[in-house]
Amino acid sequence: MDQEQLQADLAILPIGTAIKLTGLTARQIRYYEANDLISIARSDSNQRLFSLNNLQRLMQIKRLLNDEHHLDQVRQLLAKMDVDHLEHHENRVRRNLKDEVWLASPFSRASANSRQNPFLHS
Structure with missing residues (x-):
């Protein structure tokens, strides 16, 4: 958090x-x-x-x-908003985790190094 x-x-x-x-x-x-x-x-x-x-x-x-909206409708709408918010938060966490895993992988470092110095793989 x-x-x-x-x-x-x-x-x-x-x-x-x-x-x-x-x-x-x-x-x-x-x-x-x-x-x-x-x-x-x-x-x-x-x-x-x-x-x-x-x-x-x-x-x-x-x-x-x-x-x-009636009270029961409000309760249902708020519950749906909570679920939507939670799903959005979970998706953001997954994207961040995916990005971090990629950045920590050796493939990410190799591609980053080759972009920084194009003569390394000549």
Whole structure:
């Protein structure tokens, strides 16, 4: 997991900040949480703490509900978005791994050396 993703997952924002940034009320946020549309971290004193990813999810929920989707539809759409995001992430990891394996292979070094010095194989 890269540094940017770790920062986006870091739950440090209080509910007041989430309210200001999303335009939602505390009641709406609690309702979404109670209906399993979002999972929110809790502090030791049981206060809700939000990450940037939580805020993005709240904005998705708000947008979907404003588009007149029902709660069950929103839940299904969010699940599909999560699957799509996971597949995209897995594909990116596979591409990166493939690139790293290629760069570590002797074939990659041989072709790189021949490109750097065309007289090596004359």
